Amino acid sequence: MQTATLRAATAPIRIVPRQALAEAPAPTATITTLCSTCHLKDLCLPCGLTGTDVQRLDGLKFARRRIKEGQALYHEGEKFQFIYAVRSGTFKSHLTLKDGREQVTGFQMAGELLGLDGLASGQLASSAIALEDAEICAIPYAHLSELAASSTDLQHVISRLMSREIVREHSLMMLLGSMNAEERLAAFLLNISQRLKARGYSASEFHLRMSRAEIGSYLGMKLETVSRTFSAFQHQRLLDVDKKHVRIVDLEGLQRAFDLRVH
Amino acid sequence: MQTATLRAATAPIRIVPRQALAEAPAPTATITTLCSTCHLKDLCLPCGLTGTDVQRLDGLKFARRRIKEGQALYHEGEKFQFIYAVRSGTFKSHLTLKDGREQVTGFQMAGELLGLDGLASGQLASSAIALEDAEICAIPYAHLSELAASSTDLQHVISRLMSREIVREHSLMMLLGSMNAEERLAAFLLNISQRLKARGYSASEFHLRMSRAEIGSYLGMKLETVSRTFSAFQHQRLLDVDKKHVRIVDLEGLQRAFDLRVH
DNA sequence: CGCTACTTTGAACCCCATCAAAGCTAGTGG
DNA sequence: CCACTAGCTTTGATGGGGTTCAAAGTAGCG
Secondary structure, three states: OOOHHHHHHOOOOOOHHHOOOOOOOOOOOOOOOOOOOOOOOOOOOOOOOHHHHHHHOOOOOEEEEOOOOEEEEEOOEEOEEEEEEEEEEEEEEEOOOOOOOEEEEEEEOOOOOEOOHHHHOOOOEEEEEEEEEEEEEEEHHHHHHHHHOOOOHHHHHHHHHHHHHHHHHHHHHHHHOOOOOOHHHHHHHHHHHHHHOOOOOOOOEOOOOOOOOHHHHOOOOOOHHHHHHHHHHOOOOEEEEEEEEEEEHHHHHHHHHHHOOOO | HHHHHHHHOOOOOOOOOOHHHOOOOOOOOOOOOOOHHHOOOOOOOOOOOOHHHHHHHHHOOOEEEOOOOOOEEEEOOOEEEEEEEEEEEEEEEEOOOOOOOOOEEEOOOOOOEEEEEHHOOOOOOOOEOOOOEEEEEEHHHHHHHHHHHHHHHHHHHHHHHHHHHHHHHHHHHHHHHHHHHHHHHHHEEEHHHHHHHHOOOOOOOEOOOOOOOHHHHHOOOOHHHHHHHHHHHHHOOOOEEEEEEEEEEOOOHHHHHHHHHOO
């Protein structure tokens, strides 16, 4: 039964060394995609909109695009033109530091948006890399804002999504500013768990798509510390961990590990 | 001459123990405030708008409000109704953790906006406290979005301001995730310096309105470490520090302390 | 089967937190 | 006017959590 839920939670695993992948030209499908019939409509852009407004979104006729594991959806500094919605797969977004190291600023899964940080200056402030083969909708921002002119509800939705991103980053700041390694990893795992659950996957058993180093970058700790903290949780019988496969054994215990701090 | 620039940079200092201040009802002035004639219009909401759109903003007829040092502009959990623009003074915004400690998420000065995080859920996600006597414009969000319905440019401005907040938090995440104490404080001081400069104050000499503990909370370090790092900078002849009064002696040296890392 | 990328674990070190105490300043009240 | 208090800052001493360095283990792939 657990294997069944696991099956549901995780697509077949293909390990591809990320460096080895050539950055092939991204094939842009000409299939027009309709929000009104999308299975993600309650998580994604149309979330909270009424039927008529969702149908208005259908007018956008934006393209889908497949991104292979390891490929970039966009790079820091590129011109901002699209808001991207993840249809399937997982992304990381990250900034590059002057010395070449990277700071991961978030992981995005189905129904979540990418590229919102580009609005501020017209240039994308971060890069987005697919952590597994993925598919996205590329929504031309110009069209979207034209559409928003005719619907205050749609304006609100866009604003609300941006605000949600601000709130998300708030909590990450809290994490980075005031939590120890165990609290950080517990918070991370509970967050992943919740988001998978909201997408119909198992909340207790899943495959992490990101490496220890990427988790560490996101959580402000070194990959060795991430690994050690996973081991510690396993010894405390909170988790079963096998590389990227995680099973939450004691959800409440995990919540205690981090609930102590958070409001 | 340095004292002259200092004079310009800092209002007269009134030290009031923050705890001692009663939270008196906030007097709401009925003076209508016009964006088109505001001296902050190039930093604040109207930034980037053309004359006709700015005049449209005048239609908002929002109220000003004075906030005394130590008083709250709003509290976490309150209903979201307004976007606040700082006219004068400095604010901190912060989250409260379950155990009572607080995490400072930002400091806001003249022309900067507060309350954007409330859009996501309709409840304000943080609290805002005046660090000195201050004045704000309270812009009813409902009116603002009505107005935005008639101008795509105005919509863009709102979105851009929110996006800017996302980008700001990105860089803070980078700071919290990958910098040591000296880099953090250098980044903080350079940021304050830039923002004061943009407001016509001295970039090299200023009064910090926040305590060591508040700086520490913002930067993810303890107040003692903040104090020690200030002392270290003074010994390295990068700064002259006397409590909250800071003079940047070696700007380039300070930039080197943190430029090493940041793109 | 060897290569590469990633993970795990150990050992030593160091930066920062913690604990403690003293100094400074403004405001209060005798 | 000055002792006293409260709040904030500075500095010292100590210890610990996490980093760093190092090495071995694992898995998938050519």
